[in-house]
Amino acid sequence: MIGALIRLDLRLLLLSRAAWLLVFLLSGAAALALVSGLDWRERFVRAADSDRSEIAKSETELRDIYTGMANGTKQPTDVDKFDGNGEFIPDPRDPYVAGFYHTQLAELPAGPLLGLATGSSELRATHHRIQSVPLYTLLKIGEPAERVNPGALAAGRFDLLAFIMYLCPLALAALLFDATAREREGGITPLLSGLGVDRHRLLLARGVVRGGLVMMVALGASFVGLALVDALGSTAGLWWLGSTIAYLLFWIALLLAVAASGLSVVGTAAVSVALWVALLLLSPGLTERALRPSGLFEPRVLADADVRRILRETGGPSGIEAATARVARDYWRIDFATAPACAYREGVIGEYVQRRLVDESYARSMRDGAERELLFDQRLDRWGWLSPALAFRRAMEQVAGSDPARQRAFELSVIAYHARWRDRVTVAMFACRRFDRAAFEEAPRFVWTEPAGGATPIVGVGVTLLFALGLGVAALKRRPLLQ
Amino acid sequence: MRASVRLERKLIMRDRGTIATACLLAAILLLSLVSGLRADQAETTALRSAAKKVQAEWNAQPPKNPHSAAHYGILVYRPRAPLQAIEPGVLPYLGAVTFLEAHKRNAPILSPASVRDADSRYGGTRFSPMLQIAGGFLALVIGFLVGAREQRRGMSPLLRGTGVRGAKLVASKTIVTALLVTLAATPALVIAAVTVGGGDAGARFAALAAGSLVHLLILASLGVAAGLWLGAARFGLAAVAFTWALGVMILPRVVDISAERLAPLTDRAVAEKVQADFKIGPDGHGESGANKVVEQQALARYGVTRKEDLPVNFDALLMQADEEYRGGVYDRRLAEANAVRERQDAIRRIAWAFGPTPAMLDLSTRLSGADAETQRRFDVDAETFRRTLVGRLNRHMAENSKTGDWEWTPEDGYFASFAAFKPPTPTLADDAAGIWPSALVLLGWFGLAGLALAFAARRFDRSARV
Numbered sequence: 001m002i003g004a005l006i007r008l009d010l011r012l013l014l015l016s017r018a019a020w021l022l023v024f025l026l027s028g029a030a031a032l033a034l035v036s037g038l039d040w041r042e043r044f045v046r047a048a049d050s051d052r053s054e055i056a057k058s059e060t061e062l063r064d065i066y067t068g069m070a071n072g073t074k075q076p077t078d079v080d081k082f083d084g085n086g087e088f089i090p091d092p093r094d095p096y097v098a099g100f101y102h103t104q105l106a107e108l109p110a111g112p113l114l115g116l117a118t119g120s121s122e123l124r125a126t127h128h129r130i131q132s133v134p135l136y137t138l139l140k141i142g143e144p145a146e147r148v149n150p151g152a153l154a155a156g157r158f159d160l161l162a163f164i165m166y167l168c169p170l171a172l173a174a175l176l177f178d179a180t181a182r183e184r185e186g187g188i189t190p191l192l193s194g195l196g197v198d199r200h201r202l203l204l205a206r207g208v209v210r211g212g213l214v215m216m217v218a219l220g221a222s223f224v225g226l227a228l229v230d231a232l233g234s235t236a237g238l239w240w241l242g243s244t245i246a247y248l249l250f251w252i253a254l255l256l257a258v259a260a261s262g263l264s265v266v267g268t269a270a271v272s273v274a275l276w277v278a279l280l281l282l283s284p285g286l287t288e289r290a291l292r293p294s295g296l297f298e299p300r301v302l303a304d305a306d307v308r309r310i311l312r313e314t315g316g317p318s319g320i321e322a323a324t325a326r327v328a329r330d331y332w333r334i335d336f337a338t339a340p341a342c343a344y345r346e347g348v349i350g351e352y353v354q355r356r357l358v359d360e361s362y363a364r365s366m367r368d369g370a371e372r373e374l375l376f377d378q379r380l381d382r383w384g385w386l387s388p389a390l391a392f393r394r395a396m397e398q399v400a401g402s403d404p405a406r407q408r409a410f411e412l413s414v415i416a417y418h419a420r421w422r423d424r425v426t427v428a429m430f431a432c433r434r435f436d437r438a439a440f441e442e443a444p445r446f447v448w449t450e451p452a453g454g455a456t457p458i459v460g461v462g463v464t465l466l467f468a469l470g471l472g473v474a475a476l477k478r479r480p481l482l483q
Numbered sequence: 484m485r486a487s488v489r490l491e492r493k494l495i496m497r498d499r500g501t502i503a504t505a506c507l508l509a510a511i512l513l514l515s516l517v518s519g520l521r522a523d524q525a526e527t528t529a530l531r532s533a534a535k536k537v538q539a540e541w542n543a544q545p546p547k548n549p550h551s552a553a554h555y556g557i558l559v560y561r562p563r564a565p566l567q568a569i570e571p572g573v574l575p576y577l578g579a580v581t582f583l584e585a586h587k588r589n590a591p592i593l594s595p596a597s598v599r600d601a602d603s604r605y606g607g608t609r610f611s612p613m614l615q616i617a618g619g620f621l622a623l624v625i626g627f628l629v630g631a632r633e634q635r636r637g638m639s640p641l642l643r644g645t646g647v648r649g650a651k652l653v654a655s656k657t658i659v660t661a662l663l664v665t666l667a668a669t670p671a672l673v674i675a676a677v678t679v680g681g682g683d684a685g686a687r688f689a690a691l692a693a694g695s696l697v698h699l700l701i702l703a704s705l706g707v708a709a710g711l712w713l714g715a716a717r718f719g720l721a722a723v724a725f726t727w728a729l730g731v732m733i734l735p736r737v738v739d740i741s742a743e744r745l746a747p748l749t750d751r752a753v754a755e756k757v758q759a760d761f762k763i764g765p766d767g768h769g770e771s772g773a774n775k776v777v778e779q780q781a782l783a784r785y786g787v788t789r790k791e792d793l794p795v796n797f798d799a800l801l802m803q804a805d806e807e808y809r810g811g812v813y814d815r816r817l818a819e820a821n822a823v824r825e826r827q828d829a830i831r832r833i834a835w836a837f838g839p840t841p842a843m844l845d846l847s848t849r850l851s852g853a854d855a856e857t858q859r860r861f862d863v864d865a866e867t868f869r870r871t872l873v874g875r876l877n878r879h880m881a882e883n884s885k886t887g888d889w890e891w892t893p894e895d896g897y898f899a900s901f902a903a904f905k906p907p908t909p910t911l912a913d914d915a916a917g918i919w920p921s922a923l924v925l926l927g928w929f930g931l932a933g934l935a936l937a938f939a940a941r942r943f944d945r946s947a948r949v
Contacts, residue, residue: 018722025725029733036740123597149827150573150855158736174721266500266628273624274507277617285608297598298529305537312544312555
């Protein structure tokens with residue numbers, strides 16, 4: 001019986017021009033979503049290209065200076081005696097000079113499935129040039145390297161996640177809302193009942209055919225997308241496919257439950273559309289806003305103001321003297337009175353004092369902001385399932401590597417790496433040491449370590465599946481069609 | 484006609500599905516309004532208190548050389564948009580803080596969304612985007628359900644048999660649908676009007692409310708016309724829903740991508756051009772061939788042959804020459820970049836042809852003073868303030884100290900004599916130029932919706948004659 005009903009519904013779909021149009025539009029939208037998302041992936045990956053080549057070029061120049069010094073063809077300038085006239089050849093051995101000239105790149109690689117889900121990758125920084133200059137000049141508070149047209153940015157990028165999240169449920173609603181009501185209003189229910197068709201079989205057949213159609217388009221697009229980002233068969237790819245199936249099953253079950261309610265065609269249409277609006281347009285934002293802690297934005301707003309205050313306070317001769325004593329005691333742990341004379345480079349020490357103070361203040365503000373964001377994430381982990389669409393979006397962004405937590409982890413890694421890079425210079429200065437060629441080559445590079453995956457995808461996908469199961473059971477309870 | 488409207492009203496009141504949809508629309512709008520009213524107050528408070536703090540620190544800064552003070556600079560903060568709680572527009576995605584300093588025109592940084600994009604960008608949960616997107620969709624669906632009622636229930640022959648004219652039928656359906664949608668939106672609109680208050684914000688809100696109601700009416704009319712046309716088709720509603728999604732969610736994004744491809748613009752390209760221009764102009768802190776020209780001009784002006792004999796501080800004159808040259812470079816290069824952005828925006832307007840909602844969303848951000856033009860105005864005003872501030876500091880140093888005297892500091896209280904940055908407060912009349920294009924397109928859609936209804940009425944009359 002089920003097989004016959006499935007074949008019948010399939011034939012009905014094949015005969016409907018509107019259904020063909022729907023499939024055509026759905027497939028076209030999926031293709032556009034892939035093009036749009038992959039376009040962003042390409043821009044993200046290439047955002048650091050010019051910085052990378054500049055840094056490589058400057059490293060080659062410094063190597064040439066080392067080589068020139070070794071074979072006597074190059075004589076670097078003594079920065080303490082340079083009067084501003086003539087050619088300046090930086091001395092990479094001098095820690096102070098190296099602090100300016102030796103630059104490293106801290107780069108966040110594209111997430112495994114970036115291009116399928118844009119997430120917050122458009123809103124925060126992708127890479128930073130690391131020198132021993134103050135942190136705030138490098139980070140620019142996580143500003144994106146590439147700014148998109150404001151109107152386009154605010155509208156949101158249409159990627160595969162947006163396609164699956166918004167359009168597939170809309171297509172399902174359009175195909176399933178009158179799964180039983182149309183026959184009832186058309187007066188053919190008695191005929192179907194007479195043929196032994198009950199409501200649960202009819203709903204199951206329609207769920208399989210119409211839900212399967214949308215699922216096929218979504219999974220087909222996902223396979224193509226995964227192949228294009230080279231993630232077919234990867235764990236992230238499997239999570240993506242599993243999550244997509246769970247999410248669409250949830251919507252199929254939900255819409256079948258509406259269809260099984262006994263409402264009229266108008267009633268089921270209204271409720272289906274209302275659910276789409278409420279669950280997709282309203283509930284994610286409302287849930288997020290309700291869970292949002294205070295103090296997410298404030299630390300970053302005040303960070304730059306504090307930096308300016310420190311610079312002004314320590315700008316004059318009296319200010320810098322007191323600040324030098326404080327920084328030497330609290331951070332450098334050096335007593336210049338007993339340290340070798342070469343440790344105290346009078347011309348530049350004030351600069352390093354200011355840097356250290358603003359770095360400490362700025363990094364503290366950034367960490368405060370990150371802690372508040374972490375609290376937000378924890379709340380969303382705990383309660384985000386209240387909005388299945390929100391849980392699904394967070395799970396997919398985490399799987400794709402475009403979630404805010406990954407961006408945040410990158411910024412904290414950059415802060416830590418910058419501190420190491422800065423301390424490498426100051427430690428060498430206070431030890432009156434110079435960087436020989438070997439030390440130059442052994443300079444620590446930025447290494448990005450992916451943060452340990454949280455429980456988000458499992459919780460999000462698991463809860464969505466549970467919802468789907470519950471709704472499916474409710475929808476497919478055995479009831480005669482004429483009830 | 485009155486009888487038709489009365490009948491239609493009765494039928495709608497008895498249609499539980501339609502009433503449920505209208506109630507849902509009312510509830511969604513109320514929820515989004517209440518939720519949005521306090522949404523960004525923390526950000527606004529943070530920006531205001533930071534502005535006060537940095538101004539107090541500027542005033543109280545210890546004595547220092549004026550040009551050094553210009554380098555330490557000051558931060559300025561973007562003001563809140565008049566209807567930000569109702570329509571934040573593009574502002575959450577753009578920098579809210581600008582660091583003003585000597586020699587450099589910095590771009591605003593720290594967008595609230597960079598910290599956390601709490602609002603879903605597909606509509607968001609603020610009142611106006613919700614009214615335009617969710618409200619518009621529900622108005623379309625209600626219109627379709629009302630328009631398709633007779634065909635769906637197989638009552639079309641009966642209706643035709645009554646001899647009712649298509650025009651009357653269509654008009655009554657449209658009037659009743661429009662009334663229902665207006666009624667659903669009214670509670671939220673009234674509460675929003677009370678919270679917004681009067682003055683410029685009130686005028687903006689009145690225009691926004693009027694535009695939104697016209698938009699809802701257009702979609703309801705298009706829904707009625709589509710219902711009369713496609714009502715008998717099994718997947719008619721599906722086709723209507725998908726056409727809406729295409730016009731609101733998909734095609735505008737396709738146009739966005741095309742705009743970025745057809746008129747490419749990157750921050751890095753602009754910065755590179757600016758740096759290349761800087762190399763050929765005066766440089767206050769470095770070597771440049773142009774410095775010699777500035778020196779010769781200063782010597783000639785004061786009739787001396789050596790910098791040391793100048794009655795003013797040449798270092799400060801050079802700083803100001805550097806400042807003025809760089810200001811010109813920024814003006815030129817940023818004007819070029821703005822021209823590209825304008826080309827992108829012109830291409831983005833193609834999306835207005837796919838449905839009334841993209842034009843209405845644009846109108847909504849402009850009426851609320853939360854569009855990209857607001858950001859540009861903040862940027863320009865901040866730059867004007869920076870040039871005045873740095874120019875005054877440089878001139879004070881030039882007129883009161885000698886060349887090479889970097890230890891000179893101005894009198895006590897000098898820094899406190901500077902007025903604080905006053906952010907721009909444009910009125911609705913100032914924004915009018917940007918408002919008209921989308922408003923006219925919306926009116927165009929109003930006309931098209933009328934044509935669609937006339938077409939549906941004629942089709943009904945023809946089918947009645949057959």
